[in-house]
Amino acid sequence: AIDLSVTWLGQAMPGCLYNASGVWCREEEELEAVRASAAAAVVSKSATLAPRDGNPEPRYCQTPLGSINSMGLPNRGFDYYLDYARRYRYGSGKPLFLSLSGLSLDDNCAMLRALAEEGLPAVPEVNLSCPNVPGKPQLGYDFAATAEALDAFDAAYPGLYGVKLPPYFDPAHFAAMAEILNRHPRLAFVTCINSIGNGLVVDIDSEAVVIKPKDGLGGLGGDYVLPTALANVREFYRLLPGKDVVGCGGVKSGREAFMHILAGARAVQVGTCLYHEGPGAFARISSELAVLMRAKGYRSLDAFRGKLRTL
């Protein structure tokens, strides 16, 4: 039989797939639908301290090659997701991750401290990479600010945590970021990647952009981002010994999930595809991955994780 289970962060997951933060996870009903599906874990929409309406619509658009979004962190506020984490059925064997995207370092630390006080099994995934709050740069592209933030996170939160990284595009940046991340032993995982920020999709019929915020600039997902996502997974898998890399970007079938794991991913998140297909995508992609593994003679993910061949 094919074993798709994953053991990490001191716990076991029944499979390797779950949602990308932001997709099918803003409302409790959505979170519960993911948990009830073949997804192996659940991550909540990035929380800010206070609830947020987010950016004006239209703010999401699907294209033949994926998606563009400038949601602007619409979310129910941290207390809503903390309350869900208090009532979450951890016995289901599916871990709960809480994505945090404070609008300031103080807000991120306040949320981390509040979570720590609860002593819940929920694991924070701190978002260093939202590209869509007007006027706010992606923290993960400011190395000094990231270094300062991680020191503050270590002081605010005693447990294991992860960060959601933006895509990097230069070996010097992979190295610089890895040097910072490797200073933090309780930073247990990085999720690569968030959307490729500030793309522009043009509709030639209307001769206009397709989303309203930022005059049409938004984060790209889907087929557009797969090679960049795989590069970030493979580079950080090599550069962060002892840490896990969660793959995110361009997964729409067993094939891309296989690629991410081959590149080193411990687990794999699904975003754009989930947005359109719904939580049924997890059973389909899992089945496709199992068929692929069987054809290749792999019985578990450990048999091929990180074994991408070079030439």
Ligand SMILES: O=C1NC(=O)NC(C(=O)O)N1
């Ligand atoms: O981190 C984020 N990445 C995205 O692509 N969009 C959301 C958002 O805009 O809320 N946040």
